Amino acid sequence: MAYTVSRAVVEAFYRAFDTRDGDKIAEFLHDDVEWSVYGPAEFIQVCGQWRGKAAVIDRFARVVPKVIEFKRLERECLLVDGDQSAMLGRITSLHRGTGRTISHRTTHFVRYCDDKVISFRVISDSLDAAEQFIGHHIDLGESTTSPDLVSV
Numbered sequence: 001m002a003y004t005v006s007r008a009v010v011e012a013f014y015r016a017f018d019t020r021d022g023d024k025i026a027e028f029l030h031d032d033v034e035w036s037v038y039g040p041a042e043f044i045q046v047c048g049q050w051r052g053k054a055a056v057i058d059r060f061a062r063v064v065p066k067v068i069e070f071k072r073l074e075r076e077c078l079l080v081d082g083d084q085s086a087m088l089g090r091i092t093s094l095h096r097g098t099g100r101t102i103s104h105r106t107t108h109f110v111r112y113c114d115d116k117v118i119s120f121r122v123i124s125d126s127l128d129a130a131e132q133f134i135g136h137h138i139d140l141g142e143s144t145t146s147p148d149l150v151s152v
Helices: 007-019 022-026 053-067 126-134
Strands: 029-038 048-051 068-081 084-095 101-113 116-124
Touching (some): 007 022, 007 068, 007 101, 022 053, 029 053, 048 053
Antiparallel strands (some): 029 048, 068 084, 084 101
């Protein structure tokens, strides 16, 4: 029989995640966890990839606090199916370098193995977040639509 994660485990993981406490989060991490936050790391320094429990704990303990102070994650939707969960929400943080409040949409795609997170993927509105991090609009040029798309 295939592994199925319970909603209770997923919700407990998110309660730990919301604390940003590496020790609490570690309880839910598989030793071989892969943690990916997609986005332009040159603008949003919390983006990147981390492999292994120690690296993810270090991310929460050392990397993230240098860049942002987490305020809240508002979960609008949390789906649990089989060994996976998906979350849609809005994350709000304080940018330490400028004092600006950063708030943008985010999604998490999480895979579990034996009640531990083995894969965590974050896809955010990175253009919105990057503009907030640097403090101004990013010029994308004259055309931001694909030549294959036709306006009606």
